[in-house]
Amino acid sequence: MVNDILLGAAAVFVVLVIVVLYRAVRGPTMQDRVLAVNVIGTNTVVILALLSAALDVPYFLDIALVYALLNFLMAVAISKFTVERGGVM
Amino acid sequence: MTPTEIAVIIFLGGGLFFTLVAAVGVIRLPDIYSRAHTASQADTLGAGLTLVAVALTLGLEISTLKTVLLLVFIFITNPTAAHAVARAAHEQDIEPWREDR
Amino acid sequence: MEYVAYALVIFVILTGIATALLRDVLAAIIVFAAYSLGMALLYTLLLAPDVGLTEAVIGAGVTTILLLLTIVKTVRPGGERTFERLDPRAALACGALAVVFGLTLPDLPAVGDPNSPILSYDAVTGHYLTQSYAETGVENTVTAVLAAYRGFDTFGEATVVFAAGVAVLVVLRREVFT
Incomplete structure (x- = not known):
């Protein structure tokens, strides 16, 4: 039964990702889009962890770790890119 | 229902609630700085609570360690990324939203 | 799901x-x-x-x-x-x-359908699925095909990708377009 609840939670998270996508498309500034994609990435990691527990596939967690790294790198890289000079950290 | 299952459901409910708050905030708040605020705090807490629920479901094994690692990582990187985004917005001279305009 | x-x-x-x-x-x-x-x-x-x-x-x-x-x-x-x-x-x-x-x-065919044509009528797929562990000692069939049966092919691909990466780095380092 817990597995069904986890799967349901994963489905709700995907719906929330679709909702946040509105901000990524609409903008209006570039930073809004980066922020929305960062939230989407975090939710992706959580969805993967939920699926890993619900479907009992332990190696999904390794993929989730890679996603978490990639998501952080992407947000910092695009923020850095939108600033002409100077740091963002 | 065992106590573990009840705890899992409570943590999962909390995680879903805070992620919902983050999603509403990212959609509804007026400018980039307030959106960065909700993305860094509400979303991090939502993801953290959900990962705690996942770790409780898994019980004691090597996967739990990975989940906790993921949790720590998200707790560090998510606010850092939001900070980087907000600072990039500040460097680009994006004006904060004010009620009187 | x-x-x-x-x-x-x-x-x-x-x-x-x-x-x-x-x-x-x-x-x-x-x-x-x-x-x-x-x-x-x-x-x-x-x-x-x-x-x-x-x-x-x-x-x-x-x-x-x-x-x-x-x-x-x-x-x-x-x-x-x-x-x-x-x-x-x-x-x-x-x-x-x-x-x-x-x-x-x-x-x-549906995902994972055991009666799909690729699994039921094809002797090649059956051979790889049943024999790959005995012949190569690799547990994952996909990995066995990629790294053992067509190892030279994969090696050539990796060489191409590496060469492309080096070329991109060389071009970016010179910054001829600025």
Whole structure:
């Protein structure tokens, strides 16, 4: 039964990702889009962890770790890119 | 229902609630700085609570360690990324939203 | 599990359409990264984690960086509009083509169907599935085919990718376009 609840939670998270996508498309500034994609990435990691527990596939967690790294790198890289000079950290 | 299952459901409910708050905030708040605020705090807490629920479901094994690692990582990187985004917005001279305009 | 997959398919289609229609190139790149994340999640959900991992690293990581470097070297079309104007006839043609392709979907076998033609009538697949562990000692059949049976082929591919990477680094280092 817990597995069904986890799967349901994963489905709700995907719906929330679709909702946040509105901000990524609409903008209006570039930073809004980066922020929305960062939230989407975090939710992706959580969805993967939920699926890993619900479907009992332990190696999904390794993929989730890679996603978490990639998501952080992407947000910092695009923020850095939108600033002409100077740091963002 | 065992106590573990009840705890899992409570943590999962909390995680879903805070992620919902983050999603509403990212959609509804007026400018980039307030959106960065909700993305860094509400979303991090939502993801953290959900990962705690996942770790409780898994019980004691090597996967739990990975989940906790993921949790720590998200707790560090998510606010850092939001900070980087907000600072990039500040460097680009994006004006904060004010009620009187 | 089906609901998660359906919601992910909707997400991927929406991001794909948004990537095509967004006027600002940088915005399109950012939304394309989200598309890649959704696609990778879908691959992982269909139990192809290696493909999902590659999609995430290539699509969301390397492609984003390469496209960002490209628009550093070139120009970014500006403008007030968020979306590109859509030609109704072109949209109609694309929609009709998508429907025609979609009509073939019901004839595909279900995911993991043991009676699908590739598994039931094909001696080659059966040979790899039953013999690959005895012949190569690799547990995963896909990995056995990639790294053992067609090892030289994969080696050649890796050489090509490495050469391309070195070439990109050389070109970027010289910065001839600035």
